[in-house]
Amino acid sequence: MQQQLETMLAMQDRMNTRVHPEWRAQNFAWYRATWIECAELLEHYGYKWWKRQEPCMEQVRLEVVDIWHFGLSMLLQGDDDHAALAARLAAALESRAPATEDLRLATEALAAEALTARRFSVTAFRDLMLTAGLTIDDLYSTYVGKNVLNFFRQDHGYQDGSYRKLWAGREDNEHLHEVLGSLDRGAADFPERLYAALGERYGAGE
Template sequence: MCIEDSKYDLSAVEFGCVDFALQATQKFGPIQNALNARANKKPWNWCENDNNWSRAIKNEAIEMQDHIGWKWWGHSTPHFNRAFMEVVDIFHFWISAILQVRYESTKKEVPYLSPTFDVMKSGSDLFCELKEIEKAVKEHLVRRRIHDELPDVQKRIWRQEAINSFIDLMVLKAAKAGLHAAEHDLEANYIQLLHIGYIIQILCIFCGRSVSDLFKWYAGKNALNLFRWDNGYKKTAGEKGYIKIWSDGDAPQEDNDYLEYMILDHKDEGSGENETSSEATWLQKFYDMLAAEYKNVLATKDRNEDRSANVSSWKDCESKKFVESLIAG
């Protein structure tokens, strides 16, 4: 399936829906489990909380739409890097939703999906919906060509419209998944989540990224989240907590901004035929880079040598021990 430009050929989607879910949970299930367990304030498994992951996906998708620009009267400039960061956040919630469905299905001893299910067969709901988007975007582009004569303007408008259409479909799928979750219909919920996984891959392509980029950025975001927890994030009043603003000035920058620079500085490493770094290695790399930078932040802003000395690298940090304990069972 190709909408208009070979650069955004949807045949470049790397994984089928089921394979993508398997790849993602095999690579990141333990780390995501650790993050969710750390954020869990209740004395039981986070999967028992009935968190509305679909609602979280929906709201992140809407935030992504703000970065792309949807106001036809606003003439906004798309920010594809920021939009892609929202895809990474969506991926975080999506993996959590998949893990929760699998937990519930195991607990209830029911299959969450038939092994023979083919989510992208011709005539399936998702296949037909993607075809409808292809048709709608092409028609939109034809209509706009009457008014926009410059090719670059056409391409920008087309790309924005395509991304927004896929986001709209994701919001719809997330809403359906949420309803099925509320009804405890595991298979119907899981099918919608698989559809969302496919759309995640499409959004990567339209943001100029690959699934490998998604995995790397996700590893980076996880490194930051775990690093925050290890260094006093959300400490109680009166305690010296984590410093989130890493540089001041006219445009203060948060740790998130530094992470983005780190990822972009290493964007060509471990990709394509020269791929040498697993996602676990990237997690460690980004964690260690954040630790080194945070020591500088503490030296500058906190001026506390003892506190700076307590910033650990990945091999000695609490999160590594926590993740390993969860994996060990």
């Protein structure tokens, strides 16, 4: 777990630097992005008692990984020692019974920390991760996939607005999920293969 966490921290640091070279000095509102992602997660899971809703767990788990991006960023904001930070994260993420088995309540607990304390609670995130059915290995492989997609977005005009999020009528996250299922996530060149596969689909969707 330690190595996986160090890898994710390094990748997040690179992604943030890609968006803004001096990102630590910008004091971006990571906490706000966190609670908004929590709301998006609940949209995919369902909360409307007045209509029929079926949870889309694939999208729920992708939202959990999106939340992790912002959580890592908030933690990296004040600590650039990846090894030491990874050790602390590993201790907090050790598998144990979550405080609740209700995914809605787990999501709200994490959002509440972001809203009231403007911090990222690793233990609340752990509970959400487990309640959503994700292991640390799942988190790692999906995080790497989403990180590659984020770089792909930046390389194809995400900041200037020219990027197309819909490819052949479907969101890029849906394409990502399909591609992840077709590749060997343990391969040394997994990120490069994923980037190339996304490029093929993006081009075909024009």
